[in-house]
Amino acid sequence: IPEIVAPVLSRRLDDSEPYQFPTQCPCCGTLLEQKLDEGRDWYCPNHENCREQIIERVLFMCSRSALNIMGIGEEGIRELVENGLVKSEGDIFTLTPSKLADAPSFVTSTAGGLSLTATGAKFLKNVEKAKKAPLSALIMALNIPRIGTVSSKKLADEFQSLDEMCDAPVDRLGKIVGAKNTETIHEWAQVSWHRNIITTWKEASVKVENT
Numbered sequence: 481i482p483e484i485v486a487p488v489l490s491r492r493l494d495d496s497e498p499y500q501f502p503t504q505c506p507c508c509g510t511l512l513e514q515k516l517d518e519g520r521d522w523y524c525p526n527h528e529n530c531r532e533q534i535i536e537r538v539l540f541m542c543s544r545s546a547l548n549i550m551g552i553g554e555e556g557i558r559e560l561v562e563n564g565l566v567k568s569e570g571d572i573f574t575l576t577p578s579k580l581a582d583a584p585s586f587v588t589s590t591a592g593g594l595s596l597t598a599t600g601a602k603f604l605k606n607v608e609k610a611k612k613a614p615l616s617a618l619i620m621a622l623n624i625p626r627i628g629t630v631s632s633k634k635l636a637d638e639f640q641s642l643d644e645m646c647d648a649p650v651d652r653l654g655k656i657v658g659a660k661n662t663e664t665i666h667e668w669a670q671v672s673w674h675r676n677i678i679t680t681w682k683e684a685s686v687k688v689e690n691t
Contacts, residue, residue, distance in 0.1 A: 507532040528673050534568065535561050537623050541569050545629070546621040547610040551602035559583050568673065569621065570680030572607060580604075611686045618642060618688060622677065625664045631657045641689030642678050 504511055505524035508531065512522040524530050538557050542549040549572070560566040563582045565575065577596055580586040586600030596604070613621075616636035620629065627635070638656050639645040645653075646669035653662040668674055681688055 505530060528568070531561060534566070537569055538566060538572060540623055541572065541621040546623075547613050547617055549603070549606045549610050551599055551606050556583075556585055556599070556603070559585050568677055568680075569623070570677040570684075573611060573681055573684035573686050575604065575607060577604065611684070613687070615639075615642070615688070615690050618681075618686070619645070622668070622674070624668045626661050627657070627665065631661055636690070639690075642681075643688070646675065646678070 501522075502512065505526065508524065508526050508529065510524050510526040510530065513525050514520065514522050524533065527533055535554070535558055538561065539554055541547055542552055542557070557566070560575075560583055565579055565583060566572060577587075577600070580596065580600055581594050583600075586597055586603065587594045588597050610617075614636065616629075616632040619627065619632040619635055619642070622642075634656050635645055638652075639648065645665070650662055650666060653665055657665070678688060
């Protein structure tokens with residue numbers, strides 16, 4: 481990786497101005513924060529409502545690394561989020577043909593009204609299939625910081641449900657995934673809108689426990 485040693489002042493334009501580092505999220509306008517314990521990167525703390533963060537999380541949720549919901553990409557997810565049909569990871573499993581009527585990429589006009597496009601039909605079919613995904617895939621889909629494929633499988637082998645994992649005591653989690661990962665799971669589980677994702681999944685008949 482090339483290293484920047486110094487600016488070439490002789491090639492700097494006369495009308496150049498010092499770069500102003502942004503202080504607000506370019507998407508939602510929230511003031512940025514710096515997490516010094518995780519490097520020097522700046523973050524938008526509006527995790528629940530920042531549109532671009534929602535899009536990225538749902539995109540990961542649908543990826544092969546998580547639930548492998550084929551038939552949708554970034555453009556489709558962006559359309560669902562921007563039209564208010566998806567406000568969190570939980571809402572993917574609540575989508576129906578009638579709700580997709582507000583998403584032009586997923587429906588088409590016919591003599592009898594609106595009907596699903598091939599993309600829309602494939603997407604909903606795979607959403608239904610994902611309701612029976614392994615517990616390890618659902619843990620991945622929650623996008624808990626530091627929890628990757630290996631940790632997700634270990635957690636799924638130890639716990640019988642997402643709720644049991646979230647409510648597990650720190651010492652039990654620590655024996656499975658270590659102290660650092662335990663801290664992130666514990667912090668994630670304390671956030672109400674995170675737990676609401678699991679509640680919404682259960683209400684949509686997602687299999688959130690090992691059987």
